[in-house]
Amino acid sequence: MAKHVRLYDPNNEEHVAEAEKDQEDREKDILFVLGEPRGRRWLYDFIWSRCHLLAPSHVPGDKESTSFNEGARSVGIALHETLKDKNPKLYMKMLEENHFNG
Numbered sequence: 001m002a003k004h005v006r007l008y009d010p011n012n013e014e015h016v017a018e019a020e021k022d023q024e025d026r027e028k029d030i031l032f033v034l035g036e037p038r039g040r041r042w043l044y045d046f047i048w049s050r051c052h053l054l055a056p057s058h059v060p061g062d063k064e065s066t067s068f069n070e071g072a073r074s075v076g077i078a079l080h081e082t083l084k085d086k087n088p089k090l091y092m093k094m095l096e097e098n099h100f101n102g
Helices: 013-025 029-034 038-051 064-084 086-101
Strands: none
Touching: 013 029, 029 038, 029 064, 029 086, 038 064, 038 086, 064 086
16 A cells, blocks of 8 residues: 655644654554454464475576575565564464464
């Protein structure tokens, strides 16, 4: 989804306060998804199935597919690290529900 471009003046206290409020709100987005069992299931499936986090990216003789797989894996790594950093308890709950008990 494209974000609307907004003019931002770092010397304008109103602009700074609005940007800080927006950033704080955006940082809660991942916690919103992690807060529900369905969200944790979706994230787990996305990271480990679609981004094949622990699978090898290399496709012998096919550098384009290897590059594509490595790109998907890169997204999975970034999301995985974000989940662990933002709320380790919910991250562990996601693993318990989907990896250890799945």
